[in-house]
Amino acid sequence: DVKVTQSSRYLVKRTGEKVFLECVQDMDHENMFWYRQDPGLGLRLIYFSYDVKMKEKGDIPEGYSVSREKKERFSLILESASTNQTSMYLCASSSPSLSNEQFFGPGTRLTVL
Amino acid sequence: AQTVTQSQPEMSVQEAETVTLSCTYDTSESNYYLFWYKQPPSRQMILVIRQEAYKQQNATENRFSVNFQKAAKSFSLKISDSQLGDTAMYFCAFMGAQGAQKLVFGQGTRLTINP
Numbered sequence: 001d002v003k004v005t006q007s008s009r010y011l012v013k014r015t016g017e018k019v020f021l022e023c024v025q026d027m028d029h030e031n032m033f034w035y036r037q038d039p040g041l042g043l044r045l046i047y048f049s050y051d052v053k054m055k056e057k058g059d060i061p062e063g064y065s066v067s068r069e070k071k072e073r074f075s076l077i078l079e080s081a082s083t084n085q086t087s088m089y090l091c092a093s094s095s096p097s098l099s100n101e102q103f104f105g106p107g108t109r110l111t112v113l
Numbered sequence: 114a115q116t117v118t119q120s121q122p123e124m125s126v127q128e129a130e131t132v133t134l135s136c137t138y139d140t141s142e143s144n145y146y147l148f149w150y151k152q153p154p155s156r157q158m159i160l161v162i163r164q165e166a167y168k169q170q171n172a173t174e175n176r177f178s179v180n181f182q183k184a185a186k187s188f189s190l191k192i193s194d195s196q197l198g199d200t201a202m203y204f205c206a207f208m209g210a211q212g213a214q215k216l217v218f219g220q221g222t223r224l225t226i227n228p
Contacts, residue, residue: 094214101148
């Protein structure tokens with residue numbers, strides 16, 4: 001089974017802190033994605049990566065950056081956390097050569113105080 | 114840009130009943146994929162069912178089936194013989210057939226199955 005793991009289920013940070021959210025997948029997938037989930041808004045794409053060191057902006061990249069140094073790991077970085085970044089963050093991975101199904105991690109609920 | 118709309122924020126039915134969740138989308142593409150994902154309380158999002166736009170036949174997966182109306186840009190999910198384990202958030206999602214495999218999600222429908 002595909003497994004996507006995220007470094008923390010719950011995280012509490014202070015305004016202005018630099019925050020790292022880590023995601024690891026074990027199925028050698030080329031594509032990895034970061035979404036944020038907010039009530040009434042569904043999931044919105046922040047950034048995605050289709051290869052190591054490659055990244056593309058999604059629909060809401062402002063205030064975020066990403067890093068993909070290894071194929072299995074995709075990090076989301078909040079350079080200076082703000083209260084409006086309090087949300088659930090979901091990581092996903094997929095492989096275009098296998099199917100177009102995205103496999104999701106358990107999510108990280110981030111609270112910025 | 115593509116948009117996906119789920120107009121039912123919450124639904125509630127009794128166990129064993131049939132329930133239909135609505136989804137509409139907007140796109141100018143002719144070929145694409147549509148998905149229903151399920152997010153149980155405090156558990157990971159999983160794929161329920163997938164439909165390829167070029168296939169006219171509606172997809173089915175056991176108790177789950179879709180009504181895909183391409184001209185109307187409608188993609189509803191029917192859950193038959195609903196079970197307590199079907200309680201979850203359900204998201205409708207769109208993916209274009211070209212380019213990166215990005216999903217565009219609807220707002221979600223919170224479905225509660227009552228005993």
